[in-house]
Amino acid sequence: MILEVQHETFLEYSEPVTESVAEVRMEPVSDDDQSCCSFHLAIGPQTPMFRYTDGFGNRVHHYTLVPPHAQTRVLAASVVETHPKPRDLASSRATYPLNLDTADLEVLGFLQMRGPVRHTPLLQPLLAAVRPSNGMRISDFVLQVCHYINGHFTYAKAVTAASSPIDDVLEKGKGVCQDFAHLMIAVLRSYGIPARYVSGYIHRANKESQSHAWCEVWLPDRGWIGFDPTHDQVVTETFVKVAFGRDFTDVTPNRGIYRGQATETISVRVATRALEKLPKLSWQEQLPTLDVPLTTVLCNTNHLDDHSDEQVDRQQQQQQQQ
Amino acid sequence: MLSRVADALFWMSRYLERAEHLARLLDVSFHLELDLRGVSARPAEQLAHSLSVILQQPTPELNGHASGPLAGLGHWFTFEASNPACIMGCLTRARMNARGVRGNISSAMWRELNKLYWQLKDPEFASRASESPHDFYQAVECGSLLFQGVCDATMTRDEGWQFIQLGKYLERADKTLRILDVRYHMLQNLQNPMDLPLSNLQWAAVLRSCRAYEAYQRTYVGRVDPERVVEFLLLHESFPRSVRFCLEQSARALAAIEADADQNARQADRLLGRVISDLKFVEHDQLQPGRLHEFLGGLLDRCTRASVALQSQYALR
Amino acid sequence: MSETVLDAPTVNGYFKGYAQREAYDEMFDRDMRPRPHYEVLYQRLQGLPPEEFRRRKAMTDLSMLQEGVGFTVYRQEEGIERVWPMDPVPRIIPASEWKIIESGLVQRLTTLNLFLKDLYHDQFILRDRIIDPRLIYEGGYFRREFMGAKVPRDIYVHICGTDLIRDENGQYLVLEDNCRTPSGVSYMLTNRQVLKRVFPLIFEQYGVRATDDYPAALLDVLKYIAPRGNPDPTVVLLTPGIYNSAYFEHSYLAMRMGINLVEGRDLVVDQNCVWMRTTRGLRRVDVIYRRIDDDFLDPLTFRSDSMLGVPGLVNVYRAGQVALANSIGTGIADDKGIYPFVPDMIRYYLKQEPILASVETFRPVVKSQLSHILANLDKLVVKTVNESGGYGMLIGPASTAAQQAEFADKVRAHPRDFIAQPTVPLSQHPTYVDGQLEGRHVDLRPFILCGEKITVVPGALTRVALPRGSLVVNSSQGGGSKDTWVLADDGEKVS
Structure with missing residues (x-):
């Protein structure tokens, strides 16, 4: 496209x-x-x-x-x-927990909680709700997290600020794409799954275009794959990627x-x-x-x-x- | 030279000069007040009023002070923490400015200023201020004069030194002008021959608050004559606190700073130059009672503008 | 550490009752015989009448005051300057010992600079898993966003202050490196000026190597890294301002180097260059010796609420249009969590064995070491990895059970944030206390400069813990300092 x-x-x-x-x-x-x-x-x-x-x-x-x-x-x-490469998530064999001892350095830098994606007691209920079992396929788990966040948090502007840590969206239950992405990253990193923040644009025919944010998750046999918790989907050709980092503050x-x-x-x-x-x-x-x-x-x-x-x-x- | 450094030197010098001036003014005023007891009505209130005008500060609230209105007045202008323009306030700021540029002044200068600050901060010494204000104010004046002496004896005549001179002389000119303006206004109605001794006393005090009494006496014999006082403090060519002398020194400092500078906008220079020539070639009747206030007001205004121009010219704060 | 006084012969005079414990004593051997290089000092001190000694000590204090050597203790509204006490008895290091220290420090700083360059570019050391990459990415001082940026001459740490201590046997150990904004060099320089006035005759009898060249050597380093090889660059020292506790040092060094002492608000970024505001307009700045932490250096890149920094400075640095000393992100090299790996780095990059030993260090991130730490909290020193200044530290033998329990919880919750080391009984040195000389614990901070080559100024700051038995030498916690004499020879032949 x-x-x-x-x-x-x-x-x-x-x-x-x-x-x-x-x-x-x-x-x-x-x-x-x-x-x-x-x-x-x-x-x-x-x-x-x-x-x-x-x-x-x-x-x-x-x-x-x-x-x-x-x-x-x-x-x-x-x-x-x-021209997104084929996702083919169904055949990914990576299972929880991930062994990262030999993982690429690029990947290991996206495991740490920092900045807005930080440890907070408010995150515990969410972690309790979405928890991977041993041997569970990572791709299934990621889709589950994406779906859960989309279903349990409401998209609303002017509730959180650009500098909001995840505490704000967790407390209010509402936020924008940036908060959704931070939240998903927080959950995944908590379980030792590398995740990074992406900023860019989303094109929607006949609808107002906007700046957008989502996250990318690393699967050992698939590399970085984009997931958009705001729309509960894997990123497609309508997403334009501008920059990525550990969280919003990097990009x-x-x-x-x-x-x-x-x-x-x-x-x-x-x-x-x-x-x-x-x-x-x-x-x-x-x-x-x-x-x-x-x-x-x-x-x-x-x-x-x-x-x-x-x-x-x-x-x-x-x-x-x- | 860094603009911030120039700025700090300028204000260090200005605040110290202001503290010195304030100390002398208070010292002279309290002396005068003793002389005027029983002569004029409510001298403390009058004094408070005239000091406030000269210092451009709100009139202090004196009611609450236990040991009398005068002690309250002294405290207000000397120590009161809520009055940033009091002597200690000025000294604190002079020292803060100096502290930020210790590498640009001689260590002896810093030492003198620091010593003065801690001496006056000493609670024991400060408590003497109410018993013997003279000692205290004398210490401030001496400290400032000592600092100036050390400054002249130890500092290279570089840009920094020139900014120190600018601060000192602009402040001095400003204060002399204000004293003249306020006092002249207040003393105008002492025209009656009966008031002569009183007038004499008052005008002598004006001279004293500019440390000009002795110099005046050496120049003119006899009673203190208001017109001559005005002339002396405004126009004297070489008395170091006359307005003309101060402004000429300021202009010299400015010229030295700009000597090798590529400055097109020399607004401060031009403003100062014009004020000086107005003083040099003043018409006699401009100094007459009816017009003097207007004349002094104009001078004050232009000095302030010169100072503002100076700051924007050198990107000072 | 035990307080048992060893059974040693006593000495009269100032050393009456002088106690040796298990710590190494700098001046005396176990039989209370002065070591050869201290012999002259010992004799001289013993010959000094008490009144005279007191007078010299007073002279020391007064000189420090007059030099204006103060650090600022902050109180509301105005800073109060306090003088950091200087002890008049110098510490002496013979040439043969210094030679080892010097070569060890050169080896160490060479390595740390190679490490930083590697870390911010190819990351071979991580790829080869000499260090676990996660340890780096979790380090508070690693600047991920600065990866790939080229720094002038590939030097990251230009000024380093490395803290050395000596164990019971007198062996020098590296306690920590300070690779961000090490301070204390002004004390090294002023202590010497003062001591030469206080004990001119003793000084004269030793061949003490001069330290006074430090400011000139520092300026050479700063000029060396100037952009575009500019031979006559404008160098400035960037200070946080007069309320900073090291302000004296900042103004002292700027004055000695003859460069401008600037604050953040004196500088402005435009056209991808840094300029300073002068009375003659904007002047280009080439090199900045900055004494502001990374976090506060540039509100555009780091902490946006910083009022001390220069917005846009990091981008100019990135573009090579201004040089910074030290560079950005050097804190990862003195991270205490990385410290245990420096010997491995030396082997990795230089294929050499470390000349200077390190203190044995346990890391809670390693499961087996965590249990060892928790079981021995009463014997170990536990340190926070990202803090300096002696705060956030548990000294096991001197701690209460409650404090140990508190640290046990902290260590379990955040293993990456702590390390633990055995309590090393820092060496002790005779120190003037109430008219007597008593042993007090000392450390040693030499300063290392890295420019065209790496040089160690022949001198150091010796910090002394003044309270009896204390092992904390920091100025903010009751420490004092000593002049440190590095001898041109081994000090045995002087008479």
Whole structure:
């Protein structure tokens, strides 16, 4: 399937800010399951863009905007051909418990509870509800976990936050795709099954497109396979994978910091469309120019921003002495 | 030089100068108050009011203080923790600024400032402040003067030193202007010949709060004449606390900082230059009672603007 | 550790009642004869009238105060500077001993840098299962997100402070490496300045090697890693600020190197470069000697609530447009959970045997060792792997049953977070206490620099536990320090 994705982020500040420093993870990966045919990124106000590959192999773009500005617009456009390899879960022979002593290093880094995917007493009832028996096929178990989470948690926006640990979704019973993915990862890792977090997009015909998150599970004889607990399914050709990591904090699509006391309003627009063939002229060539004008104001030179002196003092002392 | 360092040096110097000035002002005021007992009505309230105006602080609440309004006043302007502009508040901030840039000042400077701080912090010494305020205020003034002396004797005349001078002289000019403005306003109605001794006393106090009494006496003989006081404190070419002298020193420091700099926006420079020439070529009638307040107010405003311009020019805080 | 005083001949004067226990004594052999390299010091001290000795001790304290050698103890509103007490009796290390220490430290830092490079790139050591990869991935200081990033000249640890102790037989053991932001070198340097004033004549009689070159050597290292081989780079020292307990050291080193001491807010990232805000506008920065932990270094990459760091700094570092010392993610090399594997690393990377021995270490993650630890909590020292500063530690012989039970629970719940070691009776050294000289436990922290080559400054910080019998030498917990003399020879021929 050939999918075209446009992802626009609009940041607006209640008053001009300076020294915005940001990095975005929006460039889709090319791997066994998909090929990224083209990717374009534009930012306004105009500023040089830099790129690096992070420790997981994700492509990261970053930029700075030093002069005062009251708004920033980031537009990412890509064309991706998805060609997922056959899943063939039915014939996977891996059984619980997994023996990982000789497993690939890549795999062993996705077993640890950390960040939002953390040990919490709230997880115990869920672990009691879904428990693999010895000799159970991992693929069956994973599908069971996926199904269970989908059935026992409600999809609802604005209940949890981007920085929420799994405690929040466990407590409230509601959350978004990110929480569902974290939850599934937590369960699998608790049973020694490697699982990682994926961010990307999902294309749904005649429905609003959106940024999405799911997880990938490692089966010794099948490699990494994507599961989407939000929709209770194995990922298909309608999923576009952008980045993966241990959890959300590794793959935040848009992360930034600015200097100033303004409040930031973020609006995001994602559009996807399926194409018959690889386009000659794609969205990015039709992109409107992104010249958000620079606002000319006096530099706000308040260095302390909204942090109190005591907070700074505390951090200064907190530095470990070796 | 790092902007933060320049900023810290500037404010270290300014706060110390402010503390010194405050100490002298309080010392002189309390002396004066003793002289004025029985002459004027409610001197403590008057004093509180005029100090508040000069220092741009809210008038202190004095009712609660057990040992009389004057002790309360002294405490408020000297130690009161809730009044960040009190002497100890200024000294604390001077020291904090110095501490952040210890590598940029001489160790002797740090030592003097540190010593002064701990001396005044000493509860025993501080308790003497209420019994013998003079000793206490004297210690503050001496400490500040000692610091300045050590600074001049041990520091290279680099950019840092120039920022210290800027802080000191801008603060000094500002304070002299405020004293003149407030006092002149209050003493205007002492025109009656009957009030002459009182007027003399009051104007001498104005001079004393700028450590200018002796210098004035050496220049002019006889009673203290308000017009001459104004002229002396505003326009004297070489008295180190006259407004003109302070501003000229500030301009010199600024010029030294910018000597090898590629600065287009020299707003602080221009503002200072204009104020100085206004002082140099002042029309006599601008200093007349009816217009003086307006003239001083204009000067104060422009000094503040110069200081603000300076900070944005060097990306100080 | 037993408190039984060995049956040894006593000595008069300052050493009257001087007690030797099972610990190795730096100055005396078991028969209370001064070791050859201490002979001169011993005679000199004995010849010093008590009043004079007291005066010299007071002089030491005063000098430290005047040098402004303080660490900050924090209290609401204002930091209070306290002086870290310095003992006037120097510790002496003869040349032959130092030679072993030096070569052992060079071997160790060479290895740790090879290990870090391997870990953040090919991970051969994990592939070959010399170290269990899970141990690394569970380590709090491993920076997975930094994998694959190239660092200048492949050096990760430029400044290392390694803590050595001596066992009952006087053998030097590595207790731990400090590969993140080791501190204490300013004490090493100022202690020497003070002691030369206090005991000039004794000093003169020994051929003591100078330490004063350290700041210059450090600056050479920092310049060596400058981007694009810039021969005249702008180097700065990044401090958390004046409330940090090591602020004195930061400002001292910056001053001695003649470089700017900056805080996070002095720096700004733009165009993939780091700049500092000066009165003349923005100036490019090439090398940053940072004394801020990884977590706080860059709010964009690490802890987003950090107010001390520089947003975007890590990306500039990644791009090779600025150099950092030490590099990012070095904490995994001094992780106490990794410590037991350093000898294996030395064999793996260098095909050599370790020159310096390590302290025997038990790891609760290994089932058999866990039971050994739990059965011997009253004899072992249990340490948290991710903390430094002497906190989060159980000293078995000095602990209560309740404390042992608490640690047993902790160790069972989080085996990866702990290690256990036998209680090594740190060597003791005569120390001035109330007009007498008494034995107090000491350790040794030499500083190792890695630039074009690895050098060990001929000197060290000797930390001394001042309370009688205490084994904790940390400054925050009642420790003091001593000047440490590394001799140009074995100190036997001086007269």
